[in-house]
Amino acid sequence: MSVVGQGQRIFLDLTQQLRSGELKPGDKLPSERFLAESYHVSRATLRDGLQRVADQGLIYRANRRGWFVAPPRVRYQPAIEPNFHQMVSAAGGRPKTQTLEKRIVPATATIAAMLDVDENTLVFYLRRLRYIDDRAVCCAESYVRADQVPGLLDCNTDGSMTEIYQQQFNKTYGKIDIQLYPTALNQQIAEALLTVEGASALLIKRLNKGLDGQVIDYELEWWCHDAITVCFSGGV
Amino acid sequence: MSVVGQGQRIFLDLTQQLRSGELKPGDKLPSERFLAESYHVSRATLRDGLQRVADQGLIYRANRRGWFVAPPRVRYQPAIEPNFHQMVSAAGGRPKTQTLEKRIVPATATIAAMLDVDENTLVFYLRRLRYIDDRAVCCAESYVRADQVPGLLDCNTDGSMTEIYQQQFNKTYGKIDIQLYPTALNQQIAEALLTVEGASALLIKRLNKGLDGQVIDYELEWWCHDAITVCFSGGV
DNA sequence: GAGTGGTCTAGACCACTTC
DNA sequence: AAGTGGTCTAGACCACTCT
Known part of the structure; x- marks a missing residue:
């Protein structure tokens, strides 16, 4: 053939x-x-x-x-550099974040298990769009433990969450657990990213803990697969 | 809509x-x-x-x-568990590896740069297929520094390379650098995986160093995207 | 309003797998 | 030999974007 x-x-x-x-x-x-x-x-x-x-x-x-x-892929190192704006700027791009939604919601069974709280505990929910050079490349859904960063929803969330955590609440990420799935976009996410239902995407699930080992937040990031190269290291 | x-x-x-x-x-x-x-x-x-x-x-x-x-995805932790057979067995599957090709080739510019050797240095090249339950799910191309593990090609490479390195050459992986690209299969790889050109795939590039910091090998793994979930950790 | 992309139809022929 | 998947055609209609 x-x-x-x-x-x-x-x-x-x-x-x-x-x-x-x-x-x-x-x-x-x-x-x-x-x-x-x-x-x-x-x-x-x-x-x-x-x-x-x-x-x-x-x-x-x-x-x-x-x-x-498509522009060249941006190097994304979710394990050591969770700051989107720094990452994009370093690669010579123009980053932008837009908060689509912020609410208080009761934790579903899945979310509760991830955040290590009881079901129906009230948690912060954020949906944000990430842009590189005016193209929406990532839609991120965050579930945040309210007890860890109370008053988060009153902050401007169009910048870096890690900076808010650090400056407003004196919280720093400790361990970060990451799972990565090549998948396809559902209708809602596709619409936000101005693309089509079923477009192939990279789903990155991150569980972020504080230095004390307590879970701070759980994030689902839906990336246009062409926008990034994911990098990380292991071993000694 | x-x-x-x-x-x-x-x-x-x-x-x-x-x-x-x-x-x-x-x-x-x-x-x-x-x-x-x-x-x-x-x-x-x-x-x-x-x-x-x-x-x-x-x-x-x-x-x-x-x-x-498709069977459920297998958890793949390339940074800390580079042993395919252990990983699949642990998930309850039947792993198999088949060596398609092993040769000595001169390093191209790209490969030489990755392996930290001069261009055209002779290196080992291996192409292997990974199976889960008799389905080919990964085609891996390895470029190995001959000075690190001389005689590698005389070994049976249908098992774990890390085990061969350890048992035959007393070499253990130290740092592992990983890059990850959602992409599509070319004709040669698609044929090996019994699928079609253009099928969506996950390309994992791994640069494996020894405990002394010297590069041992560079590997390109082409995975059927539905077969795995990639997991890793970061931070403290 | 013109042009474009999103979606869909109803075929066709060939090469391959399966029986 | 029959059936199946791989590939391709030549249309169609609609909803949306663009200008």
């Missing part, structure tokens, strides 16, 4: 154009109908090719807006 | 069947034509629905063989 299909041909050609710099980060690709015609394929086949490029993280799709060239 | 499309309807229904246990891990789904007819949709739409389920990691596609129910 060394025959190259049409979808693969388009993938190879676009990949080449992207690597050679003919297309630059942030550029919008021509319309699907135009591209399909230039490759002499049907729109379905063209979209297959585009999807392959997107799976590699070289382009991404903005819902109903078209296909765009 | 609260209208649920056909693809999504199929996704929801199959997800429900999988969670309820009507379909069990390893089961083959009915043929696409049969499913399309039962949902009263075209094959293209049916495949869209199947793809969404696969993106969640609940089913997977075996090239030309059909769609199968």
Whole structure:
């Protein structure tokens, strides 16, 4: 099977154009109908090719807006550098955080177990969007123990939570447990990220403890998979 | 936009069947034509629905063989437990490793930089397949410094490399640096994993150093994304 | 309002797996 | 040999974005 299909041909050609710099980060690709015609394929086949490029993280799709060239991935070291703004700035990008929602909610069984509190204990819930260069790349849901950082909801949460914890409550992260799942976006998250339901994503679950070993918060981060490279170390 | 499309309807229904246990891990789904007819949709739409389920990691596609129910993910802690056989056994699965290729090759610029040797230095190259319960879930390419473990290629590499290092060469891993990319499979790897070019995958790059800080090997692991949950810790 | 992307149909042909 | 998945076509209609 060394025959190259049409979808693969388009993938190879676009990949080449992207690597050679003919297309630059942030550029919008021509319309699907135009591209399909230039490759002499049907729109379905063209979209297959585009999807392959997107799976590699070289382009991404903005819902109903078209296909765009993805910027280089940002190095994300969740175990040692949980500060989004510092991370993006260091990589030469413009970070932004927008709080979509902050409420007090009763802990579900799952959340209660993670936070090490009783079910239905009231906890803070935050939903925030992370931007790099005006593109929403991450939607983060945080469940925070109210007893650890009372009054959190009165703070401006459009910056770094670690800074708030430290400056307002004198709390610093100790151990951080991280789980990582390649998965797909549900409708709500997809909408927030201006992309489509089912778009492939990286789900990072973080359980953050204080220096005293007590759980501070539990976070679900839904990342556009093309935006980051996750890095960490182990061993001695 | 609260209208649920056909693809999504199929996704929801199959997800429900999988969670309820009507379909069990390893089961083959009915043929696409049969499913399309039962949902009263075209094959293209049916495949869209199947793809969404696969993106969640609940089913997977075996090239030309059909769609199968995926077993639960195995916890993979690359930073502290690099032993595949132990990991899978602990999770109740049957692990297997098959060496596809072992050769001596000159280091390319990239590989030389990672291994901290001169370009074109001769290094060991291994390509191995990892199985869980007879399903190939990972294709691993290793570049090993010959000066660290001379004679490695004469060993049976169908087991754990860390054990060989330790028992034959008295070498133990010290620091491990890990990078993680959600990406898509190329043709060669896809073929080895009995899946299709472009299937979404998790690429894990590991740089393994000895206790003396010298690089021992550099490994590229291509994982079927549904097979594992990556876990690690950080902080104090 | 024009153009575009999102979704879907109803076929087709081939190569491969399975029986 | 039959059935299946892999790939592709040539349309269609709608809802949304863009200008």
